[in-house]
Every structure is written in C-alpha cells, then in structure tokens.
Amino acid sequence: MIEFRPLTEADLPLLRVWLEREHVARWWREPIEDELGHELTGRFVIVVDGRDAGLIQTYDGEVDLLIGEEELTGRGLGPQILAQFVDDVVEADVVFAAVEEPNRRSWRAFEKAGFRHVSDVEENGLPHRLMRLDRS
Numbered sequence: 509m510i511e512f513r514p515l516t517e518a519d520l521p522l523l524r525v526w527l528e529r530e531h532v533a534r535w536w537r538e539p540i541e542d543e544l545g546h547e548l549t550g551r552f553v554i555v556v557d558g559r560d561a562g563l564i565q566t567y568d569g570e571v572d573l574l575i576g577e578e579e580l581t582g583r584g585l586g587p588q589i590l591a592q593f594v595d596d597v598v599e600a601d602v603v604f605a606a607v608e609e610p611n612r613r614s615w616r617a618f619e620k621a622g623f624r625h626v627s628d629v630e631e632n633g634l635p636h637r638l639m640r641l642d643r644s
C-alpha cells in the first residue's frame with residue numbers, strides 16, 4: 509500500500525540521508541542545504557507498506573520524486589507512486605515534470621504513469637524531457 513504523509517521538520521534528517529545516497533545525488537542536483545531549507549508545503553514522504561521510502565513533491569503543477577531506499581527502486585514502484593499521487597494529491601488539471609534526458613529510469617517511470625514527452629527543454633544548462641499528463 510502506498511500512502512503520502514506531509515513532510516515535517518522531523519523528517520529532514522531522513523531526507524538528508526536520502527539526498528546523500530549516490531543513486532539520488534546523481535540526479536538531484538540542488539545543494540542539500542537548499543533542498544532541506546525549502547518550504548514544507550506540497551512535499552510528502554512516500555510510505556510503502558508502512559515504511560518511509562522517499563520524497564514526492566508538487567509545486568506549480570510540476571511533480572518530482574525520489575525513492576531514497578535504493579532496494580525499492582527498479583521494481584515498478586515509481587510509476588505506481590506517481591499515478592496515485594496525481595489521483596490523490598495533485599489538484600492541477602495538467603501536470604508537468606522536467607526530467608534529465610540521461611535519467612532514462614525516471615522518464616520511463618513518468619511514461620508508465622501516463623505522462624507524455626511533449627518537448628525538450630534546457631534547465632541549468634542540461635537537456636531535459638518535459639513530460640505532461642492531462643487529467644481526465
């Protein structure tokens with residue numbers, strides 16, 4: 509079972525651990541102190557079968573996520589988490605994500621959750637795929 513619990517100050521040490529893991533740090537480029545200093549609004553801990561598994565966030569109709577527990581990656585959980593998050597939490601009718609081009613695992617997870625690759629954009633000088641989901 510997948511649940512979303514609003515991120516609180518008490519979760520920040522765990523978030524730091526996740527951000528420092530190699531499989532996350534490779535793709536999550538914002539400096540850790542900036543990441544930890546963001547507003548808590550719109551940010552949720554992903555809970556999988558009662559276990560804290562990662563972070564998912566929505567801001568201005570954009571979504572991004574990380575599964576911080578590496579052994580929970582590569583099992584098809586990402587697409588399920590995204591689909592459920594869009595259904596249960598996100599209120600916008602159109603949802604976007606910008607995913608780094610070489611992060612195939614991530615953009616495939618968005619595709620499997622129903623997002624389409626609509627254009628190529630540059631963010632921080634790096635090529636990204638802009639992914640879009642229209643909610644029915």
Ligand SMILES: CC(C)(COP(=O)(O)OP(=O)(O)OC[C@H]1O[C@@H](n2cnc3c(N)ncnc32)[C@H](O)[C@@H]1OP(=O)(O)O)[C@@H](O)C(=O)NCCC(=O)NCCS
Binds near residue numbers: 620
């Ligand atoms: C990106 C992420 C959310 C994807 O979720 P996931 O549950 O691991 O994704 P899936 O298991 O559904 O795999 C998605 C696709 O990547 C492929 N894949 C799995 N592990 C992979 C790996 N180590 N390298 C490359 N591709 C891989 C899968 O085969 C699948 O593709 P397919 O459907 O064509 O076979 C998760 O891996 C994660 O949080 N990674 C670290 C942080 C990150 O990159 N966040 C995204 C920032 S936008």
